[in-house]
Amino acid sequence: MTEPELLPILGQPVPERRDAARNRDALMCAAARLVDSCGVEAVTMDAVAEAAGVGKGTVFRRFGNRAGLMARLLDESEAAFQASVISGPPPLGPDAPPYERLIAFGRARLTSNLANADLLLAASGADTGRSYAAYSFTATHVRYLLGQLGVRGDIALLATALLAPLEVPILRQQVNIEQMDVERIVAGWEDLVGRVVSGPVTP
Template sequence: MFEPRLLPLLDAPPTERRDAARNREALMCAAAELVALHGAHAVTMDAVAARAGVGKGTVFRRFESREGLMGALLDQSETDWQASVISGPPPLGPGAPPHERLLAFGRSRIEITLRHADLIREAGWVGPRSYAAYSFTAMHVRYLLAELGVTGDLPLLATAILAPLEVPILDQQVRIEEFPVDRVYNGWVDLVDRIARPSHPA
C-alpha cells in the first residue's frame, strides 16, 4: 500500500561537520527565539548574529540571505509536520480511516499555515514551502482520495482541496474578512465531502 514518504525539502543543507552543525543549530535557535519574541517581519540578520554571538557575515555564509534564513526555519517546521503526518498518532498519522485522516490533515494544515503565515511571507512566495512542501501535501491528499475510492483527475481534485489551505486565501478569509477559523474549516470540510464523501460515514 502506498504511503507518502517524508520528502527532503528543496535546498536542504548537505551533511555538515559536527561543529558546523552546532553553529547552524545555534543560529536557527536564535532566529526562532527572535521570531517568537518580535515576529518574523522584525527579525534582522544583525539581531540573529548578536543573539547567537557570531558576526553577521557568518549568518550570511550559512543562509545567504534573510529570506534563506526564514526559509530554513520554515523547512524545519515543515519537516516536523511531515513526520507527524507519516508516523505520528492518528487521525493525522496512520491508523485512522482515510476520511478521518483527510479531515485531520485539513485542520492541522489550516492551523500551521496561520501560525507560520508571517514566516511564509518573509521566506518569499517562491520558496521551499511552495515547492517541496506542496509536493508532499499534494501526494498525501491524492493518496487519501485514492484510498476513499474517488475517481476522476486526482491531481486536479487535490489542487482544489489544497488551495483553501494556503496563505493568500486564509489571509483573505481570516485576517481581512475576519471569518472564524471554525467557519473556514467547516466550509473546507463541506468542499472535501462534496469531492470525497465516504461510502460508509464514520
C-alpha cells in the same frame, strides 16, 4: 590529487566543518529567539548575525537569503507535522479511514498554516528550499487519500484544488479582513471535500 578523506557515504550527512556547524546552531538559536521575542519582522539578517556573534556574510552563505533562513526555522514544526501524518495517532495518522484522515488533515494544515503565517510568508520564495519539499509532501498525501477514496478524475489537480484554499494569503484574507471564524472555514473545507469526493452528478 588527493581523495576526499571522508567521501560522502550515501550522501546524507554532508560533511560540515566544526566551526561551520557551531555557527549554524548559533544562528538558528539566535533567529528563533528573535522570532518569539520580537516577531518575524524583527528578524533582520544583520540582527541575527550580531546576535549569533558572526558576520553577515556567514548568515547568507548558510541560508542563501532571508527566505531560506525562515524556511529552516519552519523545519522543526514541519517535521512534526509530517511525523503526525505518517505515523501519528488517528485521525491524522494511518490508523483512520481515509475520509476522516483527509478531514483531519485539512483542519491540522489550516491550523498550522495560520499559526505560522508570518514565518510562512517570509519563507515563500526560498529558492526551491522548503517551498517545494513541504508542499510536495502535502500534495502527495492528499493525492494518496483521494486515491484511497476511489475518486475519479485528475487526482493531482483535485489535490491542488483542495490545498489551495489552505494557503496563507487566502486564510489571512478570510480571517483578518473578512473576519471569518476559523471553525466556519474548517466546516467550509469539509463541505468542499465532500463535494470533490462525491464527484459530479453527470460523469
